[in-house]
Amino acid sequence: MKDIKILIMGKNKHYIDAIISSVAKLTNNINFADNAENAFIELSNLSYDFFITDLSPFNKEYTISCFTDAFSQTDLIIVSSTPSYIEESYALKGGAKEYIDIKNGIETLHKTLADLHKNKKDKEKLKENLLNTYMMASNNDSYNKMLLQCEKVAKSKANVLLIGESGTGKEVAARYIHLCSNRSANNFTAVNCSSFTESLLESELFGYEQGSFTGAVKSKQGKFELADNGTLFLDEVGEINLSTQVKLLRVLETKKVERLGSNKEKLIDFRLISATNKDLTNEVLANNFREDFFYRISSIVIRVPSLRERKEDLNELIKFLLKKSQKENEIVINYIEPEAEKFLHSYDYPGNIRELKSIIDRMVVLSNDGVITKDGIPIMFDIRKKSNKLTDDIQDFTSYDKVITLQDFKNKAESEYLQWVLDQTGGNVAEASRQLSISSRQLFNKINKYDLKK
Template sequence: MDILLVDDEKEYTTILKKIIEKKGYNVETASSGKEAIEKIKKFRFNLVLSDLIMDGIDGIELLTRIKEISSNIEVILVTGYGSIQNAVEAMQKGAFSYFIKGDSPEVLIDEIKKVEEMVELRCAFDKSSEFVLKTNNKEFSQAIDIAKKAAESNINILILGESGVGKDVFANYIHQYSDRKEENFVAVNCCAFSDTLLESELFGHERGAFTGAIEKRVGRFELANNGTLFLDEIGDTSLDVQVKLLRVLENKTIQRIGSNKEIEVDFRLICATNKNLYDEIKKGTFREDFFYRISSIIIEIPPLRNRVEDKEMLINFFLNQCEIEFNKKIEYIDEDAKKFLMTYEYPGNLREMKNIIRRLVVLAENGMITSKYLPNQNISNIYEDDIEEIRPLREIRREFESEYIDKVLVQCNENISEAARRLEISRRQLSNKINDFKIR
């Protein structure tokens, strides 16, 4: 893993560099925020360790600049006891964590290891995404072929398909095959924000533009400049938001909220939705002119139930992936479980398949996956006239709740906030249940 150490105290930098390098990490140094930014633009780093208090560009400003360059670079702030509050506030702005000067270096090494695990998971996700695009299905192959050809131009692309088919994977694929691949890929889930918040997220805002705007914020349009902007669930945007997006596409300029200054932007736009936009246009909930602007090329991804020839390959891949993730070796899958995995239609598509297999691997006993923990299997038993085994009611409730939350998360595209809203509980309550039930 590549680390950039930023501190204007040279002696401290030298000592810390040696300590971290002894653990097998590659470490570069910078003596100022300005030098750090120059190095980050030239070289690839997974983690930046930055002093909080520095002349010129301090740790907070450096954090903001780094996240504008790449959201995948993690930042750990190094601070003295007197500035812990500032460091905590920085974590709310995107810092991974903070380290107090004077604490044992092992505490910092533990934090670095956590970042390393996150980087490895991202790499695993990238490999997973590549594999998901392997297919023996003619319809899916045609969609990939269109995506690859479309990537060679800057034309706007609309990806259609049911929830969980891999629209985000296709968007990433297009970006990686385009001439913008060295720039940012910025993804926004439109249904995760209210109209007001979505506008702020996309356009950014100036300090004092509205209540709570305590500092300037660069929006997603600017972050995607020269790169790719992926607007997922575009079918859930309001007519008002569609008008503003259309204006940006026509003029290639934006204004941050609270500013009259025009800012030029140049990005490739990819949109996706699981809705039938032709029906939405007829209902008057989606603008026809906006539709034609974003859909120069349309890519339709078939659902998993239509990819029968790919099922076994995908099941084996997710099984192997989960064995590595959970450090469990699966030696045997009973016939009922095999039959279910191969014949189930997966209304939640790839996302649901992966979640079911994760559940089965986690609950497997002695390396064996059995039909005991298949979705709805135990729940359906409680409605039969004859109950083979009377079990505690709390156990049945737990199973039903776990299955139900899992399905809601699939429908909400893994958006915990949206799922909590629909379940009418707090986000914290839902997160606790997810951890408790080991749903994810």
């Protein structure tokens, strides 16, 4: 760890000597500044791992938060000869990594810095692994801009709303924000809001006490509590109904949560990231989504580009996912037939990366003796080609005996198309809803509405 670089500021020779005595066990790269102005000039010109100082450089105009925003790559260590709880709270809440009593903590300062440095390196490695695991490295300007936005907002406490089509990787982006934040050592807690009914979603989020309802044989922590000091990710947030939105809004405003069946509130601290493939502004105008809740969850809005907008990444993504699928399925691929390869590079992937992965997995599993053939091309490709015929059939208005209302026509077209998709997917509601880009709950409602057969 001799490459660690440290800047120390202060005029008290006694405490500087004590600091040097400790950190010299860690590194020889130590520089000094006698005042705040010179320290900030030095930090602007050179990259330092740690800046060790007392609180003298900071005031109402230039807070610790200002420093951590300006020099995010440098960890701030505050030392004090007269430590107090108020000082410590101010320092740590502002973003300092440590608050150390000179009299009692200096001897172990080098160990503290070594641990912090190791944690930072581990975090950088995790970040790199995340980029590699999900092939987030990109040649596309829009996608790289999105990654930079994620890195920037990670340093704030603002609630983030990720928008974009289904399958673009919004949860991966949420995990990336969490990993780049100062909450990365704590839980990333994800909830898919479309997977639960109203009552189940509330019990999932708030938790419950034993006996609070039938089946509550023991108490359970909710996702809010599990996300304490970490990040809560609400996927498909547009599926939350209005009454539940009211309850979530109160939690966001008070930072307090009360389990179902309890009368005790618990103070929690979490960072909220939400995601949706819906246009929530239109949902607000249609009174399907609360305006106050929308503004609360969308302090920062980040759009995740579709795969169609990342054509320059397609070839690398195919290679990456093909390699990953071979490993997961323990199948070696030696050759891809031209027709199958042409399909992979020409298909427009309405389901984005999720669909690309699904298609590649299918091709790998259905390969013959290490060869991917045209037989691996998914049935949905044929379905989409045939869908033009379905549209033509619906547009054959001459088959109607009389004019029907526009709503009746919409219902007829929707019911016929949904039944057709269900037939093509063998009645698999989960698969059909994925291909239709709607939730399973929405599809179930339409199945009941039109009395469709699964």
